[in-house]
Amino acid sequence: MTGLLVMYSNDPPTPQHLARLQALVPGARIVAADSEAAAVGAAAGVEAMLGHRYLRQVLPRADRLRWVQSTASGVAHLPTDVLAARRIVLTRCPIFADTVATHAITLALCMLRGIPDALRTQARGTWGPRPAVPPLPRTAMVVGLGSVGQAIVTRLRPLVPRIIGVARRPSPVDAMCNDVRRPETWQQALPEVDVCLLAVGDGAENRHLVDERVLRLLPAHAVLVNVGRGSVLDQAALLRTLHDGHLAGAALDVLDPVPLNADDPLWHTPRLLVTPKSAVFTSDRQTRLERFVEEQLERAVLGHTLQHVVPTTGSGQPSREAAIR
Amino acid sequence: MTGLLVMYSNDPPTPQHLARLQALVPGARIVAADSEAAAVGAAAGVEAMLGHRYLRQVLPRADRLRWVQSTASGVAHLPTDVLAARRIVLTRCPIFADTVATHAITLALCMLRGIPDALRTQARGTWGPRPAVPPLPRTAMVVGLGSVGQAIVTRLRPLVPRIIGVARRPSPVDAMCNDVRRPETWQQALPEVDVCLLAVGDGAENRHLVDERVLRLLPAHAVLVNVGRGSVLDQAALLRTLHDGHLAGAALDVLDPVPLNADDPLWHTPRLLVTPKSAVFTSDRQTRLERFVEEQLERAVLGHTLQHVVPTTGSGQPSREAAIR
Numbered sequence: 036m037t038g039l040l041v042m043y044s045n046d047p048p049t050p051q052h053l054a055r056l057q058a059l060v061p062g063a064r065i066v067a068a069d070s071e072a073a074a075v076g077a078a079a080g081v082e083a084m085l086g087h088r089y090l091r092q093v094l095p096r097a098d099r100l101r102w103v104q105s106t107a108s109g110v111a112h113l114p115t116d117v118l119a120a121r122r123i124v125l126t127r128c129p130i131f132a133d134t135v136a137t138h139a140i141t142l143a144l145c146m147l148r149g150i151p152d153a154l155r156t157q158a159r160g161t162w163g164p165r166p167a168v169p170p171l172p173r174t175a176m177v178v179g180l181g182s183v184g185q186a187i188v189t190r191l192r193p194l195v196p197r198i199i200g201v202a203r204r205p206s207p208v209d210a211m212c213n214d215v216r217r218p219e220t221w222q223q224a225l226p227e228v229d230v231c232l233l234a235v236g237d238g239a240e241n242r243h244l245v246d247e248r249v250l251r252l253l254p255a256h257a258v259l260v261n262v263g264r265g266s267v268l269d270q271a272a273l274l275r276t277l278h279d280g281h282l283a284g285a286a287l288d289v290l291d292p293v294p295l296n297a298d299d300p301l302w303h304t305p306r307l308l309v310t311p312k313s314a315v316f317t318s319d320r321q322t323r324l325e326r327f328v329e330e331q332l333e334r335a336v337l338g339h340t341l342q343h344v345v346p347t348t349g350s351g352q353p354s355r356e357a358a359i360r
Numbered sequence: 361m362t363g364l365l366v367m368y369s370n371d372p373p374t375p376q377h378l379a380r381l382q383a384l385v386p387g388a389r390i391v392a393a394d395s396e397a398a399a400v401g402a403a404a405g406v407e408a409m410l411g412h413r414y415l416r417q418v419l420p421r422a423d424r425l426r427w428v429q430s431t432a433s434g435v436a437h438l439p440t441d442v443l444a445a446r447r448i449v450l451t452r453c454p455i456f457a458d459t460v461a462t463h464a465i466t467l468a469l470c471m472l473r474g475i476p477d478a479l480r481t482q483a484r485g486t487w488g489p490r491p492a493v494p495p496l497p498r499t500a501m502v503v504g505l506g507s508v509g510q511a512i513v514t515r516l517r518p519l520v521p522r523i524i525g526v527a528r529r530p531s532p533v534d535a536m537c538n539d540v541r542r543p544e545t546w547q548q549a550l551p552e553v554d555v556c557l558l559a560v561g562d563g564a565e566n567r568h569l570v571d572e573r574v575l576r577l578l579p580a581h582a583v584l585v586n587v588g589r590g591s592v593l594d595q596a597a598l599l600r601t602l603h604d605g606h607l608a609g610a611a612l613d614v615l616d617p618v619p620l621n622a623d624d625p626l627w628h629t630p631r632l633l634v635t636p637k638s639a640v641f642t643s644d645r646q647t648r649l650e651r652f653v654e655e656q657l658e659r660a661v662l663g664h665t666l667q668h669v670v671p672t673t674g675s676g677q678p679s680r681e682a683a684i685r
Contacts, residue, residue, distance in 0.1 A: 134496055137469065141466075141469035141470060141473040144466035145466065147462075148462070148463055148466040150466065150633075153633070153634070153635040153638065154476055156636060157633070157634045158628075159622065159627075160622025160623065160624065162636050162637075163637075164636070165636050165637070168642055168643060169642065171458060171459055189518050190518045193517060193518065194465075194515055293487050294487070302482055302484075302485040308478070309478070309487075310474075310478040311478065312488075312490070313473075313490040313491060316493060317493055317494065317495045317496060318493060319495040
């Protein structure tokens with residue numbers, strides 16, 4: 036491997052990381068791009084891209100590109116068709132599924148246990164009243180059983196007696212679910228659901244999968260959480276539903292659209308908790324990401340199988356695997 | 361059974377509940393006391409007390425008393441020595457351990473995932489910044505393995521790779537813990553703990569079990585939760601510790617003392633979340649309590665073994681069972 040392009044979407048690579056990458060490929064030219072121009076300028080000699088930022092712009096000039104390591108878990112927003120046609124290997128980075136799943140369960144429990152109300156009570160300097168809280172949930176639904184959905188099911192298992200999983204195809208956690216529903220039948224189970232967690236990828240077919248009809252099929256005491264893609268939920272419908280007094284609460288780590296100003300009514304919608312796309316974050320995130328990428332590059336150098344390769348179909352099209360997770 | 365005294369600590373019994381109790385003991389006189397005077401006035405003919413409110417005042421006049429059904433899980437604050445000496449059976453009510461454990465885990469996750477900061481950000485109508493959050497916890501410590509501690513361990517198991525249980529004697533969840541510590545050795549494990557959950561009963565020997573020394577032995581990034589008894593924690597020491605920047609956060613559902621006014625600095629201590637003794641509450645709490653008491657009375661009437669009898673030692677003294685849970 037003679038040319039590497041490094042460009043992560045959030046934080047830039049640390050010097051220590053770049054040094055460790057260089058040690059794995061001693062003769063290679065490693066470019067840490069900090070702009071689109073730098074990325075495109077470096078494209079010609081690049082065999083591997085670590086991070087998918089500016090991928091679309093880089094692709095036309097990157098004749099020697101053989102491997103893209105995304106920093107994302109879901110890759111439906113990437114040009115997987117082009118990559119598959121050019122036989123460029125795409126690998127995902129689902130190593131933060133544990134963090135996202137923990138955040139999802141935190142959001143659900145927050146709403147179920149009245150934490151936002153308790154914080155307001157505390158701010159007033161009073162000991163009570165106790166927040167109004169629903170019974171402990173008996174049935175949870177996890178929509179999307181990709182790496183995040185699977186991690187949610189595992190962690191949720193001792194917290195609720197019954198879990199309904201929803202996915203297009205079998206997953207490793209099906210046996211941990213009491214019921215697994217396919218897209219044809221999942222809505223029929225909604226009236227039984229006390230807490231509904233969305234961990235659905237961003238394929239176009241999932242846009243507004245949770246619309247007003249779905250929200251109204253949930254019981255009035257149910258709690259809804261979204262840590263997947265914002266576009267999966269009809270946000271305007273959710274706000275209407277909450278204003279109408281339906282649902283005990285909702286918590287969103289993703290918004291679509293993100294309000295443009297502080298006056299937007301979304302911020303003050305009753306029984307709505309918003310976290311700023313922080314589900315994937317911990318203070319050691321960059322360290323974990325860099326360690327994972329270094330391990331992947333070492334596998335590539337040693338000729339070992341890469342982890343989390345996005346499968347492609349025989350036709351050169353990516354499988355639907357990526358789209359629904 | 362000819363005389364029953366009903367006096368629960370929180371909500372009064374519903375008429376439906378009283379009717380169902382009466383149906384179980386058709387000939388008996390059932391008094392639902394709403395004051396100390398009413399309770400003491402009814403004491404003479406009482407064979408069973410459902411609820412422990414005014415128990416100390418009732419005892420001297422209740423010559424025929426044979427059974428007290430407490431509404432609490434821990435009964436160390438009750439006159440167990442007098443009850444044991446008079447061979448009055450005392451039964452606990454640990455049926456809300458699931459609720460308290462769920463609340464405890466909610467509080468821990470809230471602090472670990474920066475929810476109070478996210479709520480303040482939301483209130484300002486801004487999308488970010490992301491709250492500063494520690495790495496996902498690797499080691500949790502559960503102090504006290506009574507019914508609540510056991511329920512915490514069960515629910516926490518898939519959320520952390522390592523659980524250290526702390527208890528005076530073996531418990532059914534010891535096998536689910538990676539390490540079980542006794543009072544002689546628990547403090548040595550504190551520097552390894554990322555999240556510490558207190559579910560300790562109110563025996564006098566537990567007062568300020570968690571003092572400033574213990575708090576300082578926890579890592580600076582650790583999170584502390586108390587859902588047991590307020591007296592177990594040296595509250596002033598916790599506030600000092602938080603003000604010094606030690607601990608990533610603390611969440612208390614119990615306070616000792618409870619501040620008398622809204623100006624008390626406790627309410628605004630940094631990185632401190634307070635819930636108003638709501639760990640045991642859900643909207644169906646009274647329904648669940650009444651159903652459990654009815655089942656216990658049915659057992660008593662049928663001569664079956666009562667559930668959750670507080671054991672007494674051969675000497676007529678209650679065992680230490682009650683005190684440390």
